[in-house]
């Protein structure tokens with residue numbers, strides 16, 4: 536698969552932001568197993584999205600279309616309407632439904648106005664697929 540398959544999804548960002556996003560993906564217990572180049576491609580394609588206080592970023596039970604990194608503000612995680620925890624800044628969340636094709640395991644709600652970086656599910660899978668196909672072509 537040619538590189539331009541997700542090339543159009545690239546969004547310019549400050550090198551310092553790229554570093555914070557790469558670190559956030561690398562800290563995640565599932566994503567840290569991916570290759571450096573895959574994480575780099577994913578960081579290139581992330582874009583900003585803001586939420587107002589009280590808005591749901593993720594709703595439990597829904598299909599998942601995005602993976603997120605929290606850049607600023609406070610987010611709470613609820614399961615069956617019970618508060619579980621809060622998400623620290625520069626943490627990845629929403630990865631489970633993207634990685635495992637399951638519905639959202641919890642709700643994530645903005646406890647203040649928040650700024651996030653988002654990666655679309657389709658881009659995530661295209662990056663993964665491209666590496667697999669490049670490897671196939673080598674053999």
Ligand code: CMP
Nearest residue numbers: 599612620628629630631632639640641
């Ligand atoms: P996902 O299931 O896609 O959507 C909800 C997200 O909340 C989930 O991915 C995790 O990123 C996060 N999440 C789920 N359970 C917990 C938990 N117990 N503690 C912290 N984060 C969680």
